[in-house]
Amino acid sequence: MAENRDAHWFAEKLTDRTIRGIALETRALIRAGVLPVGTKLPPIRDLAFALGVSPATISEAWSELRRQKIISGRGRNGTWVSGDRFVAKPHRLGSSGNYGEGILNLTAAVPDIRLLPPLAEAMAYGASAENLNSYERNRILPELEGEVRKTWPYEPEAFLATNGGYNAVYTLVHALLPPGASVAIEDPTGMRLLDILEDRGVRIVPVQCDSEGPLPAALETAMKSKPAAFIFQPRLHSVTGQSVSRNRLEALAAVLRDSDMLIVEDDGIGDILAAPRHSLGGYFPNRVIHILSFSKTHGPDLRLAVLSSSRTIIDQIQSYRSFSSGWTSRILQAATAWLLRDPATQELVDRARTVYQNRRDNLIIALQLRGIHAMHGAGLCAWVPVASEPFAMVTLAAHGIAVHPGAKFSILPTYYLRVATATLSDRYEEVADSIALAAGP
Numbered sequence: 001m002a003e004n005r006d007a008h009w010f011a012e013k014l015t016d017r018t019i020r021g022i023a024l025e026t027r028a029l030i031r032a033g034v035l036p037v038g039t040k041l042p043p044i045r046d047l048a049f050a051l052g053v054s055p056a057t058i059s060e061a062w063s064e065l066r067r068q069k070i071i072s073g074r075g076r077n078g079t080w081v082s083g084d085r086f087v088a089k090p091h092r093l094g095s096s097g098n099y100g101e102g103i104l105n106l107t108a109a110v111p112d113i114r115l116l117p118p119l120a121e122a123m124a125y126g127a128s129a130e131n132l133n134s135y136e137r138n139r140i141l142p143e144l145e146g147e148v149r150k151t152w153p154y155e156p157e158a159f160l161a162t163n164g165g166y167n168a169v170y171t172l173v174h175a176l177l178p179p180g181a182s183v184a185i186e187d188p189t190g191m192r193l194l195d196i197l198e199d200r201g202v203r204i205v206p207v208q209c210d211s212e213g214p215l216p217a218a219l220e221t222a223m224k225s226k227p228a229a230f231i232f233q234p235r236l237h238s239v240t241g242q243s244v245s246r247n248r249l250e251a252l253a254a255v256l257r258d259s260d261m262l263i264v265e266d267d268g269i270g271d272i273l274a275a276p277r278h279s280l281g282g283y284f285p286n287r288v289i290h291i292l293s294f295s296k297t298h299g300p301d302l303r304l305a306v307l308s309s310s311r312t313i314i315d316q317i318q319s320y321r322s323f324s325s326g327w328t329s330r331i332l333q334a335a336t337a338w339l340l341r342d343p344a345t346q347e348l349v350d351r352a353r354t355v356y357q358n359r360r361d362n363l364i365i366a367l368q369l370r371g372i373h374a375m376h377g378a379g380l381c382a383w384v385p386v387a388s389e390p391f392a393m394v395t396l397a398a399h400g401i402a403v404h405p406g407a408k409f410s411i412l413p414t415y416y417l418r419v420a421t422a423t424l425s426d427r428y429e430e431v432a433d434s435i436a437l438a439a440g441p
Contacts, residue, residue, distance in 0.1 A: 007042040007050035022061035039081040090195035092408045104401045109381040109420040115352035116299045117345040126335030137326045141333040147340040154281035156308035161328040165268045165293030165305040175320035184222040185231040186214045188239045188409035213244030216251045229262040236273040241377025253283045265290045270297040286310045304336050360421040366432035380422035387440030395438035
């Protein structure tokens with residue numbers, strides 16, 4: 001039977017009156033069985049009075065436990081213990097289904113493995129990397145830094161190799177942003193970026209976009225929340241396939257000029273887009289963190305991305321990395337440097353770019369002929385408008401096609417499907433017919 005615990009009982013059990021302390025000690029009581037599942041917690045104001053803290057302190061502590069799925073409920077109905085342990089899980093990524101035989105799976109916007117360069121020669125070269133097997137904390141191999149500098153969109157103070165693009169974002173979020181901070185991020189955005197931010201317990205402030213990138217007016221509105229960071233994709237949006245124009249980048253720089261927040265630029269698509277890279281690093285080199293991933297162009301098993309920023313920020317990120325591996329494999333760094341120098345690899349990347357563009361264009365044209373106003377662009381997927389996401393998902397499932405709903409890529413109401421096109425080498429007409437039925441009026 002569910003129990004109730006009053007505020008005075010709680011006040012006797014909790015010794016640390018900080019947000020983190022209240023959350024940690026309450027969680028410990030739950031895990032020890034002192035507060036079993038089903039226990040109703042005291043009202044926030046009553047507990048705040050008993051502990052001698054502000055209601056906001058209790059509210060933030062409860063938010064942390066709610067994020068961990070340990071407590072649930074709020075408002076007049078009260079708050080209850082709903083679980084006795086926290087298992088970290090990327091909610092959006094983890095909710096992807098397992099699709100059986102005969103299903104056309106268009107959920108994963110990943111590279112076609114047939115269009116990736118062979119790695120045998122590069123890996124053999126990587127096995128002779130400088131300082132191999134040393135436990136010295138290496139930030140980036142000089143030869144890899146030399147290669148990436150050739151096309152880097154601005155001149156940064158320092159570089160850091162990381163274990164992939166999302167690892168770079170995860171690490172910098174934990175190294176630089178406290179739980180409870182606000183983060184402005186373009187909307188829609190990558191579902192794994194939202195998973196990372198939600199896992200950190202930050203407040204997500206969406207910044208709406210159009211075909212040229214984040215809207216300056218929307219960013220100005222978001223900045224009223226005093227975000228600690230702004231995250232966007234300056235080259236090619238991985239979800240919508242649109243690119244930030246030069247004029248829009250300058251307009252964003254004007255909005256950001258009088259702020260001091262971090263600016264995180266996530267280039268997760270790389271040279272799948274032929275357009276030159278650009279960055280706000282030329283305007284704000286001391287607070288821009290620019291990330292380039294090689295997973296989509298050179299292979300996800302390279303597990304490699306490179307980021308740049310000021311020396312101070314790189315030092316902070318590297319300090320946090322010391323809790324884990326401390327450095328990225330020198331073998332993989334040297335192999336990537338070899339691939340970036342290899343003319344045959346560059347030819348393969350150029351060919352892949354053309355193939356991906358044709359596949360995306362073929363589906364977009366077929367949709368437009370059926371009255372579906374999906375936008376032209378580039379990348380590995382299409383962002384398709386629909387009247388109802390649930391109806392569209394059920395309809396496509398009935399036709400043997402799996403896609404992602406737009407809701408996975410936004411915290412706002414959405415009316416879109418994210419359709420992966422990277423491996424869609426045929427069946428365009430069939431897919432377009434099904435989406436036309438699913439899109440509704």
